[in-house]
Amino acid sequence: MPAASPAVSPAAAVEIDGLVMRYGEKVAVDGLSMTVDRHTITAVLGPNGAGKTTTLETCEGYRRPQAGSVRVLGLDPVRDRSDLLPRIGVMLQGGGAWSGVQAMEMLDHVARLHAHPLDTALLAERLGLGDCGRTPYRRLSGGQQQRLGLAMALVGRPEIVFVDEPTAGMDPQARRTTWDLLRELRHDGVTVVLTTHYLEEAEHLADQVHIIDRGRLIASGTPEELTRGSSATVRLVVDQELPVDAEAALRTSVDRWSAEQGVGVRSISFGSRTLEDVFLELTGREMDDDDE
């Protein structure tokens, strides 16, 4: 007799429909709907306070939707928490380890909570934590704490991993190592959902980007789709490298032209259109404007 057939897997790894989350009067997530395809890296991109962490915490089952619904691997993260927990990995923004614990002690502890954990020594080595295994958590650098958080999220071999600002505070080398690791995970069939306010991270790493602002989804697509120019975008491509002072001269000419024509120039990008341009076009603000 064949074993009972497993429950039909939903096509999407995450389905969020009309999610609303408030803290008192403050609306943190405002009718957000989005999906995450399996086996992809999906970036939830937005400025500080956009509602990224709240959305992730709802997917992880830490918060119950106040309106709308969330499904992860077809399950309700609150109601089906015990079924879902072994299948997901979570990297919290705040680290998630207590201050006096040694790095490897913490990782081994988390590994013991899982049925088939990865080899913790190999994982620590892979994440560049080999030298600080006996260091108390509070003495790890910000980047090391981030990497330990990532190791804790991965050690249980999750099908889907939620990583909140995975490379915040990392130096460029550690950031690239982390990107490589996340790509490897995707290659191994893991679905990666990450939040970031680094445009570069979303552009280089993600298969799919959801841009959120003030709790609302304002754009979705692949980085290529999102950065494809529209008629409101003027991109100048020249046939040789410009000398350093040419950019300033070009800007001066453009300023003069814009005053004559009455056309406001929102940005000039040297190179291609970026997600920063997309965000600016959609919201009229820079990603790192702090208007909270």
Ligand SMILES: Nc1ncnc2c1ncn2[C@@H]1O[C@H](COP(=O)(O)OP(=O)(O)OP(=O)(O)O)[C@@H](O)[C@H]1O
């Ligand atoms: N526990 C809380 N109590 C009250 N307000 C909160 C709480 N957590 C978040 N907020 C507010 O809800 C909004 C969304 O916050 P959230 O942390 O989800 O955004 P975010 O996009 O993850 O921002 P960041 O990149 O700064 O982490 C913000 O205005 C924030 O100040």
